[in-house]
Amino acid sequence: MKFKRFMTVMVATMAIVFGMSSCSSDDDDQEEALAAQVVGTYTGQEIIMVMGDESSNGTSTYAFAKASDTSIDMVIPQSGESGMMLIPELPVKNIPLSKVGNSIVGTLASYAGTVINASGDEKAYTISNLAVAFEDTPKGKAAAVTFSLKYGNMPMAMETTFTGDKK
Numbered sequence: 001m002k003f004k005r006f007m008t009v010m011v012a013t014m015a016i017v018f019g020m021s022s023c024s025s026d027d028d029d030q031e032e033a034l035a036a037q038v039v040g041t042y043t044g045q046e047i048i049m050v051m052g053d054e055s056s057n058g059t060s061t062y063a064f065a066k067a068s069d070t071s072i073d074m075v076i077p078q079s080g081e082s083g084m085m086l087i088p089e090l091p092v093k094n095i096p097l098s099k100v101g102n103s104i105v106g107t108l109a110s111y112a113g114t115v116i117n118a119s120g121d122e123k124a125y126t127i128s129n130l131a132v133a134f135e136d137t138p139k140g141k142a143a144a145v146t147f148s149l150k151y152g153n154m155p156m157a158m159e160t161t162f163t164g165d166k167k
Contacts, residue, residue: 035067037134037141038064041063041167042141042142043059043167044060044165045163046058046059046060046077046161047162048160049159049161060162061164062074067093067094067095070096071096073095074132075089087151088117090113090151092130102135102136103133104135105131106132107131107132109130110126117152123151127148130146131146133145140166142164144161146159
């Protein structure tokens, strides 16, 4: 008799436990994926320094696309002067994101790729020390980006800083 009562209590307890639990897909308060919160284009001020001297200072637009729920792809806009000094758009893929306080941040130690320049030549490039940060502001979402760029056979790196607002 004790065993039968014990089994009845166990079955009832298990029914209550399983009945009260829910699947993660049922959670209404689940936070939106980090990447989805920051995708879009951001327009603002870009400053490029070469060997400590300002090479470029102007308005640019950076684009961010969702690679996964927790990573983004970024497109660095073309820069420089026409002809041999023009650097085409440069993609940077799979920048991992994390939440730090009220900010969404991403870092990437190094990324290497190749692009075709205006002359049709393939050029290698390396992005290093990439850091991106996204924050909510009274105007909407804002982005800050810093990185070093080695393009083609350039002997020195270009240090870039960008700050902009989502459009």
